[in-house]
Amino acid sequence: xxxxxxxxxxxxxxxxxxxxxxxxxxxxxxxxxxxxxxxxxxxxxxxxxxxxxxxxxxxxxxxxxxxxxxxxxxxxxxxxxxxxxxxxxxxxxxxxxxxxxxxxxxxxxxxxxxxxxxxxxxxxxxxxxxxxxxxxxxxxxxxxxxxxxxxxxxxxxxxx
Numbered sequence: 391x392x393x394x395x396x397x398x399x400x401x402x403x404x405x406x407x408x409x410x411x412x413x414x415x416x417x418x419x420x421x422x423x424x425x426x427x428x429x430x431x432x433x434x435x436x437x438x439x440x441x442x443x444x445x446x447x448x449x450x451x452x453x454x455x456x457x458x459x460x461x462x463x464x465x466x467x468x469x470x471x472x473x474x475x476x477x478x479x480x481x482x483x484x485x486x487x488x489x490x491x492x493x494x495x496x497x498x499x500x501x502x503x504x505x506x507x508x509x510x511x512x513x514x515x516x517x518x519x520x521x522x523x524x525x526x527x528x529x530x531x532x533x534x535x536x537x538x539x540x541x542x543x544x545x546x547x548x549x550x
Contacts, residue, residue, distance in 0.1 A: 403430050406487070410472050417470070424459040425467070427452045429487075432473065438484035438496075438505050478505060478534045493531045499539035506539060 411421040431447035467473035495508040517528040
């Protein structure tokens with residue numbers, strides 16, 4: 391997946407594994423080989439990866455990690471708050487490290503596929519109105535907004 395995102399403070403993989411290990415131990419859980427491999431794959435990508443992309447990258451790091459373990463690990467790391475998942479495009483799910491930041495809103499360019507990270511409060515007005523008018527509580531971090539990125543919006547028309 392293409393991506394343009396704000397810079398996030400990067401931890402080295404050993405620092406990331408140590409940090410996540412502390413969070414896991416605080417919950418009575420432990421750092422496992424699959425968890426280390428998934429964290430390494432996500433850290434190396436620096437972006438938003440589909441689950442199958444994570445499976446492929448984990449296999450490059452440790453061939454013993456089963457696909458099901460990768461999926462369970464992604465779920466566990468999302469529950470822990472160190473990985474965020476978002477539905478992009480036609481229902482595809484992408485995962486990325488949060489790097490100590492809070493979860494955030496995503497927008498995807500329908501032209502080039504770029505994924506842009508936005509502050510969580512970008513939809514505050516719409517969320518407030520939805521709650522007031524319909525009693526609906528919005529989770530703006532779960533699905534990417536669709537539109538056109540600035541580069542594609544500024545590009546000359548490609549009509550023949």
